Amino acid sequence: MTVDGRVARGDATRAAVLERAVDIASVEGLDGLSIGRLATELELSKSGVHARFGSKEELQLAAISAASVIFTEHVITPAMTAPPGLPRLDALCTNWLAYSEERVFPGGCFFFNTAAEFDARSGRVHDAIAKVGRDFANLITDLVREAKKLGHLGSGVEVAQLSFELHALGRAANADSVMNGGTEAYELARDCMSSRLRAAAMSAPPAT
Structure with missing residues (x-):
């Protein structure tokens, strides 16, 4: 199958724009994005970039989607390749801290x-960011629940409470x-997460 050269060039342009866009947005926020700025920085035609995104809002939404894929x-x-239960939950926490620490x-x-930029706003951009955040928080909760169901955590462990604590530690770091x-916050978060998971695991009944 022959790939149209124009399509390939268009895909390459879109990828280059989004690669730069997510980096800018992580530092300056999504409001720091503009089609004109990206075209200038990447030495592309403004009309060409506009044709691929259409508006600033569409550019912001595309950046959120691209960042979600990278995350x-x-x-x-x-993390999902780790064995189910506590090993998978631990891998998720470890990867999350490493992703932030390694920039x-x-x-960050x-x-x-x-989320801090758009938390008090409304609209499509707010909703897209909020969905990614909810999905990740729900994944943490699902893995805590899975670990408890498999007997890796004690029956008295509150799933919602432990999930909230792990999520809060990653965000605080x-x-x-x-x-x-510096990196001290990540070390503290790792120690806190490990201690919390060890305590929850120690309350589990011994394997038979």
Whole structure:
């Protein structure tokens, strides 16, 4: 099958624009994006970039979608290869902290930063960011529930409470490091997560 050269070039242009867009948005927010700015920085025609996104809002939505794919590749997909239960939950937490600490996005966690930017607004961009956040929070909850069901956590462990604590620790580590620099916040978060999971696991009945 022959690929139309114009289509290939258009796909390459879109990919280049989104690669730069997610980096800008992680530092300056989604309001920092504009078709004109991206065209200038990437030495592309403004009309060509506009043809692929149409409006600033569509560009913002495309950036959110692209960032979600990157987040999934670094955090979720590798975690899901771990054995179900506590190992999978631990892998998810470990990957999440590493993704932020290693600055996959230069501004830290893309979704933490853009959520703070749009949390009090309404509209399609707010809803798209909120959905990614809810989906990830729900995944943490699902994995905690799975670990409890498999007997890796004690019967007295409150799924919602443990899930909230793990989510809060990851978000706090990102916020502290982005604001103050350094990696101490990630080490503290890792220690807190490990301690909390160990305590929850110690309350589980012994395997028979």
